Amino acid sequence: EVQLVESGGGLVQPGTSLRLSCAASGFAFNDYWMHWVRQVPGKGLVWVSGISTDGTTTNYADSVEGRFTISRDNTKNTLYLQMNSLTVEDMAVYFCARQYTSGWYYFDYWGQGGLVTVSS
């Protein structure tokens, strides 16, 4: 069974940093592109970042480019999102998601989500 379990969310002050983790199991993690998608409570889904199978290619939404860094450790089957210079606009539930297969641009499995609250 495919499982994606996020951790690392919490309450932080504006301007600080936080790292999210997503532990994957039940599939060959190193065969799949992985992504982060966020959702402000009560609002819609927004893609944040994606990373290739070997970690050499990364993509970011304009809103987080230069502040967020996506990475992965294929030996630990874990995806990460390092978030720096957080603002209130970054407050959201962050989901990790598996891309179906390379060349097909949608997400077939999602984690349960981790809430990031940015407040002074």
Next chain:
Amino acid sequence: SYELTQPPSVSVSPGQTASITCSGDRLGSKYVCWYQQKPGQSPVLVIHQDTKRPSGIPERFSGSNSGNAATLTISGTRAIDEADYYCQAWDSSSGYVFGTGTKVTVL
């Protein structure tokens, strides 16, 4: 940037058909998928590649895509289908784009 527009809400009676549209420029030239999201839960893929249902998704869910609009149809809607639904496509300039979301209410 590329945008996908959905109606904010759709209401349907149990057993009837619910149709949710997703509009975007030349959307028919792109592949569209649909996600179902219930309150407090993560999204679940219900349609991919315009018309395909993942394993475990009931046959009452179907999709189509042509011209400037894609449609998710729920036939014989049940109370358990009450949820938010999002379309999603990929655009070469904008990347992964989600629709604005539609709340389906089963009255």
